[in-house]
Amino acid sequence: MILQCLMCGAVIKNNNIVMFKDLDPILHSQLRLAVISLLISVKEAEFTFLKEKTNATAGNLSVQINKLKDAGYIDVVKQFNNNYPQTICKISTKGVDAFEAYVKVLKTYMNPET
Amino acid sequence: MILQCLMCGAVIKNNNIVMFKDLDPILHSQLRLAVISLLISVKEAEFTFLKEKTNATAGNLSVQINKLKDAGYIDVVKQFNNNYPQTICKISTKGVDAFEAYVKVLKTYMNPET
DNA sequence: TTAATTAAGTTTATAATATAAACTACTTTA
DNA sequence: TAAAGTAGTTTATATTATAAACTTAATTAA
Numbered sequence: 001m002i003l004q005c006l007m008c009g010a011v012i013k014n015n016n017i018v019m020f021k022d023l024d025p026i027l028h029s030q031l032r033l034a035v036i037s038l039l040i041s042v043k044e045a046e047f048t049f050l051k052e053k054t055n056a057t058a059g060n061l062s063v064q065i066n067k068l069k070d071a072g073y074i075d076v077v078k079q080f081n082n083n084y085p086q087t088i089c090k091i092s093t094k095g096v097d098a099f100e101a102y103v104k105v106l107k108t109y110m111n112p113e114t
Numbered sequence: 115m116i117l118q119c120l121m122c123g124a125v126i127k128n129n130n131i132v133m134f135k136d137l138d139p140i141l142h143s144q145l146r147l148a149v150i151s152l153l154i155s156v157k158e159a160e161f162t163f164l165k166e167k168t169n170a171t172a173g174n175l176s177v178q179i180n181k182l183k184d185a186g187y188i189d190v191v192k193q194f195n196n197n198y199p200q201t202i203c204k205i206s207t208k209g210v211d212a213f214e215a216y217v218k219v220l221k222t223y224m225n226p227e228t
Numbered sequence: 229t230t231a232a233t234t235a236a237g238t239t240t241a242t243a244a245t246a247t248a249a250a251c252t253a254c255t256t257t258a
Numbered sequence: 259t260a261a262a263g264t265a266g267t268t269t270a271t272a273t274t275a276t277a278a279a280c281t282t283a284a285t286t287a288a
Contacts, residue, residue: 020148022144025274029275030137030142033223034134034223048235053134057278059237059238059239060275060276062237062238063239083285085236085282086237087236087237106220143245143246161266162266165265165266170247171247172267173249173268174247176266177246178246196255198254198264198265200265201265
């Protein structure tokens with residue numbers, strides 16, 4: 001049985017407080033985390049910019065951008081620029097919230113004594 | 115072509131400095147990270163203790179403990195206690211180093227502007 | 229002017245991972 | 259002595275990450 005405190009959000013499994021909350025699987029991925037990390041600071045970025053900064057292959061980046069979009073963490077606009085296709089990514093409010101929550105949870109894994 | 119600065123360790127791929135270093139795949143796993151996190155603070159722990167604190171299934175925990183052991187991040191001693199099998203885990207120096215390096219790299223994903 | 233190269237991606241295939249279910253071996257209790 | 263519990267391991271499967279192969283259109287070279 002899993003319970004959650006309505007006041008503080010603490011999760012109780014098998015009658016003991018869970019000390020390691022789940023890490024959002026959408027963000028717990030090297031490339032997706034790098035992309036979100038960039039989008040947090042630049043607010044808007046082209047596919048090619050993300051590809052260069054992350055050193056990812058285009059295929060991998062394409063897949064991960066779609067996952068972030070499907071999760072509602074980023075908004076994606078596809079347009080043409082100088083006759084070439086251009087994909088622009090922008091983090092959403094939901095994405096910012098998810099990132100902040102992820103970092104919060106992650107810190108509990110990194111600093112168990114505090 | 116991949117280069118690395120002998121002074122500061124910076125990695126250069128395709129002639130540009132890599133801003134996101136690879137996250138150690140051994141530690142970039144929810145359960146293994148939780149286990150290491152616990153072992154950092156308690157220094158030594160039984161299988162059952164780790165199982166209770168992480169809320170993992172025994173099977174999953176068994177697999178992940180073996181991966182940490184194979185990587186040399188923990189030392190595992192199997193013995194008997196009151197007629198029952200007992201598995202004791204202890205983090206190694208290599209494990210501590212790997213954890214510290216992982217946290218360091220991870221922070222660059224979480225704080226891109228700094 | 230057509231053949232090769234580059235740009236900006238997407239789709240598909242595969243290798244690696246995480247996870248739980250099923251199983252093992254032994255012990256204790258009813 | 260049968261059932262239930264302890265402490266795990268092994269195996270099977272579902273999910274993920276990733277790169278290779280492909281697409282479509284534009285540019286440059288022959």
